[in-house]
Amino acid sequence: MGERFSGDYFSKRQLIATIFLVALLVLGGSLLYLRNQPGTVVVKEVEEVEESAKSETEEVKVEKVVVHVCGAVRAPGVYELxxxxxxxxxxxxxxxxxxxxxxxxxxxxxxxxxxxxxxVPREGETPPVVVSSASGGSNSTVSAGLINLNAATLEELDTLPGIGPVLAQRIIDYREAHKGFTSVSELQEVSGIGPKKFADIKDKVTVN
Known part of the structure; x- marks a missing residue:
């Protein structure tokens, strides 16, 4: 009876050891399988794309313009903005x-x-009207800070005080119908521009 007990005891120990070994093999195989899955490669590729996009964004440079500021300013000169x-x-x-x-x-x-x-004109001074550009000397939409009624876009006219998109479009329609403005005072012929509104904008526009 003692021998049977001893044999059963060692058989159980061998069985437990075998089960434990199999469990370790299964666990190790699972970890190895998960490590080799393509998901890790995808994550790496996404990170590389994000880094590349970030580098390209940092390399984009903001465009600059060079302007000449003179007249009634404290430091006349050429500036880059x-x-x-x-x-x-x-x-x-x-x-x-x-x-x-x-x-x-x-x-x-x-x-x-x-x-x-x-x-920048001084009080009592009439500012010059024509301003040449670096691209070839054609008349600019903005001359000495004044908006040229015969060349301004709707967006530029919209910046004038009291002139919204509707009135800006009327100015453009009038300009096209009459082949341009011959004088600033002609603005009063545009529907919606009365004496008060004209007084507010007459010193901010010009015609070329």
Missing amino acids: ESNERVVKAIEMAGGATEEAKLDALNLAAKLVDGQKIY
Whole structure:
């Protein structure tokens, strides 16, 4: 009876050891299988694409424009600014306007154009009208900070005080129907522009 007990005991130990060994093999095989799955490769590829996109974004450079600011400013000169900046920013770069500057004569919200000359007039002074551009000397939409009624886009006309998209389109329609404006006062012929509105914008526009 003692021998039978001893044999049964060792058989059970061998069985437990065998089960434990099989479990280890299954676990090891599962870990090896999961490690070799393509999911890890996909994650790596996604990370590489994100890094590449980030590098390309960092390499994108903001376009610049060069403008000449002169007249009643504290530091006249040539300045480089981002292409989406406005006339008011260029004047700030030039040290700001002097006390005798007539800023109401300028459209401070007009976008800058490469090669543009921004002349800030003094009180009682009539600003020059024609401004040559670096691209070839053609008349600019914005001259000395003034909006050219015969070349301005709807968006540029919309920056004028009291002129929304509707009135801006009427100005363009009138311009096309009459082959351009011959004088600033002709703006009063546009429906919706009365004496008060005309007085608000007459010093901010020009015709070429």
